[in-house]
Amino acid sequence: MNKLIVSPSPHAHTxxxxxxxxxxxxxxxxxxFAVSVWFFGIGMLIVTTVSVVSCVLFEYLIQxxxxxxxxxxxxxxxxxxxxLLAFCLPANIPFWMVMIGALAAIGIGKMTFGGLGNNIxxxxxxxxxxxxISFPVAMTSYPVPGQWLRYTDATTGATPLGIFKxxxxxxxxxxxxxxxxxxxxxxxxxxxxxxxxxxxxxxLIGLLYMLYRKIITWHIPVTxxxxxxxFTGILWLVNPEQNADPLFHLLTGGLMLGAIYxxxxxxxxxxxxxxxxxYGVLIGILTVIIRVFGAxxxxxxxxxxxxxxxxxxxxKYFKPKRFGKEVQHG
Amino acid sequence: MAKKxxxxxxxxxxxxxxxxxxxxxLGGVYEATKEPIRLADxxxxxxxIEAVVPAFDTVPSDQIVKYGMDGDTLILYPALKNGIVxxxxxxTFTNNGFSGEFKLMVGFDNEGAIVDIAVLSHKxxxxxxxxxxxxxxxxxxxxxxxxxxxxxxxxxxxKGDVDAITASTISSRAYCEAVxxxxxxxxxxx
Amino acid sequence: MNQWKNFSKGLLKENAVFVMFLGLCPTLGVTTxxxxxxxxxxxxxxxxxxxxxVVALIKNQIPDKVRIPAFIVIIATFVTVVEMVMKAxxxxxxxxxxxxxxxxxxxxxxxxxxxxxASKNNVVSSIIDGLGMGIGFALAxxxxxxxxxxxxxxxxxxxxxxxxxxxxxxxxxxxxxxxLGYLIVLANKLKAKTT
Numbered sequence: 001m002n003k004l005i006v007s008p009s010p011h012a013h014t015x016x017x018x019x020x021x022x023x024x025x026x027x028x029x030x031x032x033f034a035v036s037v038w039f040f041g042i043g044m045l046i047v048t049t050v051s052v053v054s055c056v057l058f059e060y061l062i063q064x065x066x067x068x069x070x071x072x073x074x075x076x077x078x079x080x081x082x083x084l085l086a087f088c089l090p091a092n093i094p095f096w097m098v099m100i101g102a103l104a105a106i107g108i109g110k111m112t113f114g115g116l117g118n119n120i121x122x123x124x125x126x127x128x129x130x131x132x133i134s135f136p137v138a139m140t141s142y143p144v145p146g147q148w149l150r151y152t153d154a155t156t157g158a159t160p161l162g163i164f165k166x167x168x169x170x171x172x173x174x175x176x177x178x179x180x181x182x183x184x185x186x187x188x189x190x191x192x193x194x195x196x197x198x199x200x201x202x203x204l205i206g207l208l209y210m211l212y213r214k215i216i217t218w219h220i221p222v223t224x225x226x227x228x229x230x231f232t233g234i235l236w237l238v239n240p241e242q243n244a245d246p247l248f249h250l251l252t253g254g255l256m257l258g259a260i261y262x263x264x265x266x267x268x269x270x271x272x273x274x275x276x277x278x279y280g281v282l283i284g285i286l287t288v289i290i291r292v293f294g295a296x297x298x299x300x301x302x303x304x305x306x307x308x309x310x311x312x313x314x315x316k317y318f319k320p321k322r323f324g325k326e327v328q329h330g
Numbered sequence: 331m332a333k334k335x336x337x338x339x340x341x342x343x344x345x346x347x348x349x350x351x352x353x354x355x356l357g358g359v360y361e362a363t364k365e366p367i368r369l370a371d372x373x374x375x376x377x378x379i380e381a382v383v384p385a386f387d388t389v390p391s392d393q394i395v396k397y398g399m400d401g402d403t404l405i406l407y408p409a410l411k412n413g414i415v416x417x418x419x420x421x422t423f424t425n426n427g428f429s430g431e432f433k434l435m436v437g438f439d440n441e442g443a444i445v446d447i448a449v450l451s452h453k454x455x456x457x458x459x460x461x462x463x464x465x466x467x468x469x470x471x472x473x474x475x476x477x478x479x480x481x482x483x484x485x486x487x488x489k490g491d492v493d494a495i496t497a498s499t500i501s502s503r504a505y506c507e508a509v510x511x512x513x514x515x516x517x518x519x520x
Numbered sequence: 521m522n523q524w525k526n527f528s529k530g531l532l533k534e535n536a537v538f539v540m541f542l543g544l545c546p547t548l549g550v551t552t553x554x555x556x557x558x559x560x561x562x563x564x565x566x567x568x569x570x571x572x573x574v575v576a577l578i579k580n581q582i583p584d585k586v587r588i589p590a591f592i593v594i595i596a597t598f599v600t601v602v603e604m605v606m607k608a609x610x611x612x613x614x615x616x617x618x619x620x621x622x623x624x625x626x627x628x629x630x631x632x633x634x635x636x637x638a639s640k641n642n643v644v645s646s647i648i649d650g651l652g653m654g655i656g657f658a659l660a661x662x663x664x665x666x667x668x669x670x671x672x673x674x675x676x677x678x679x680x681x682x683x684x685x686x687x688x689x690x691x692x693x694x695x696x697x698x699x700l701g702y703l704i705v706l707a708n709k710l711k712a713k714t715t
Binding site: 334335336337340341344345348349352355356359360363366367370371373374455456457 | 578580581582583584585586589590593594596597600601604605607608609611672685688691692
């Protein structure tokens, strides 16, 4: 070790590394995973396994044989993409669709742009939206929770948001509330939906763990959830007959999963606090606009992808201060 | 050959000649294709009528009825066999499809029962709403032989008798609405 | 000029779609199936060859300052001819291509070749240039249409090999962009290999 390494500053090191951060996120996903397995049983296990294995495999194959660069498939990012992709798919989706989604996530979402750190869009969401547009029927037939041993043959039902989208106009919000699970069920996750998005309380535990470990900061999730609550709250106060209340909006759909895990992806979110706040507020507004006024019952996936595209712009306007730069007054 | 100079006279003259020759050519092609285009349009229309009413030999053009309703026009084509009306094809529309307007051809027999339905044009989502096309699914089959007075033209979700296309309630609702409109026009013009 | 080179440059080396990114509107808009792509490509080829021929014939009679309007009139005439003939004899294809047929008028490939090639070269070279460019354009559209049809509808040239639907994304506009992107990658690779 008598070699002198010459490198540009800064020379300060931390023990953080890509795998360490990725595994931190994975640990925080464990409670939500447990809840999802509790409600969707074998389907959740199959979808998660297929998704993780396919993501790692595709990353390896693409890097080794197409890009011809040293494979980084074991740095944890592909595993995490696979996990998050599985979390936002219905637990009864055929395994070959999961593989197509994994290929879209890794191939189109990540490797086309040059791999980890260069992708503009969140790979897991690219995979989800790819499947959502490609196989709309399979991606909107959600299994009813509690069927442990059934996979693709599980009975399907509507999501709470879907029930509201279909019913509003002819029925009032009050009548529709009778048809959806109660708040306790929504809170623990006993409702139809994508495999991992239902576990509201477990996802919140994951958020607290990540905040405690300083894996992410509070800015993005809190501004997204706050904006959604505020915006839906205003709509609800204006017309409670035809709008669901803010708590319902917070507890249903992919909002928790999106706000906590998708929008906070390091590569595709802004670098500065100010940028993060603006990014979060706009995701919240877009989500509510799509949910309430759009054609789809859920909009958080599109909102995050749309805002992903604005991240370079946000980074440009809210540059991190350069270390040692003279502060200008006036 | 030297390049022509750009002065006022040469420019006007050149453009006039070019435009004249183009107009003459287009006029010729228009005359030559006028009859084939008319026949092609007629064939397309007759194919759509044939698909939805019992076998017939003519659709007399002087018996075609235009019926204004809900801000647009429905067209009723009586189909005749040996001079007797065997059914009526109604070109109907809806503006409430998932992507706006679409047009259907609905065939009725003389009692008002639906013979068959064909989609004329639509912009519905591939894989979802476009399942209403005859060769993409059997959605239209459930309407065949039903009489709108006894068959509630609404999807089961709205307490009707129509099984909606999977994940395409909006398209199915619009389809029912268009069929209902066709029936009303048929009834009103009897 | 070597006429084979003149013809073949449009196929890959100077391909309108894959290399010059010209005429992308119809490229993305009509290629939901291989047949649509081919039909659009052939219609454009016809317009290209005819307008190149006429422009090369009369290039010396047209004063410089009005050459663009004159070219546009010539191109628009041939496009209208194509439109009327298609409507008369292949109405199904006309319905599928719809608005994109009249839009050939504003396809940059056509005016681009008239302005950049036919107005400077003789009649034979211009026809061959139009043919090469047009066939290259048709090939690109057919390839894109075929990829989208195979992935999106599970069929090729209307022959279905898959029951039910394919990946619908590829029938929809975003799929056109994704498929075109990867086809451009392939074309670049092929180009690098051949030169």
